[in-house]
Amino acid sequence: MSILEGKGVTKYFGGLAAVSNVDFSVEKGEAFGLIGPNGAGKTTLFNLISAAYPVKSGIIRFKDKDITGLKPYKICRMGVARTFQIVKIFPDLPVFSNVLLGLHFGHSSGMSSAEKASLALEYLDFVGLTQVKMAPAKDLTLANQKRLEVARALATGPELLLLDEIMAGLNPTEVSQAMELVNRIREKGITIIMIEHVMKAIMNICQRIMVLHHGEKIAEGSPREIANSEKVIKVYLGEKAHATC
Ligand SMILES: Nc1ncnc2c1ncn2[C@@H]1O[C@H](COP(=O)(O)OP(=O)(O)OP(=O)(O)O)[C@@H](O)[C@H]1O
Ligand SMILES: [Mg+2]
16 A cells, blocks of 8 residues: 655756656555665655645645645644754754654644653664763764654654665664664554665665656666666666675
8 A cells, every 4th residue: 555655746946857757656664765866856855745845746645645735744743754864953952852842743742741751762762862862962973863863753653754864974883773773663664765875775675766867767666676777777876886786
């Protein structure tokens, strides 16, 4: 069953078609990869799904409901959460408060303050930040700031989580830890769309991958199909990555 569907999704910045007539369908419970060269339109597509930007044309449906044109907070409360390519934490607030904000913002309106606080601690534990829970968010390492963004997004109670390059800038050990975290999120039944340039992660975690290039979808398929696609190798993966996939 499809949880998220896009038809003809298009976004222009001036004369530039950042996302051009893209169709996609993400199945409930899957991990769906979104890859492509720099400037391909990946983050813009997340911005359209989460309504940070309005679409020029096309339609986006979440759980069969048309969410095109809804306000971002409504989409979040319906069950779509995201992280940001460049982390957008509240730097001076404690780590714990950053997560609590996710609970206040998301669809947890029936909960008491104590219940929200207890749940925030659970999310911190889930992403491995319990030990730094009272530190100002700005004092965390990049890897931990990315984990904090994941925790805050999870705290809104999503059924669909959009992860924008949560592994960028991490060392190999941190990448392995982030991969393990993404797998545990999926085990909770949360559907994931992940943008990543770290091919090891995309190829290992995702069941299906969509490739964008100059705003257009140029390929979609299983990791094996994508790794062997001549078009994708030519514009993005290169022969070296192809050999190691
Ligand atoms: N707010 C904006 N205003 C104008 N142009 C933009 C804006 N956001 C993105 N673009 C342009 O749209 C195109 C797609 O950008 P986008 O950030 O979606 O690419 P991306 O695939 O996420 O790339 P990367 O892998 O580098 O993150 C690029 O040409 C970019 O310069
Ligand atoms: Mg991007």
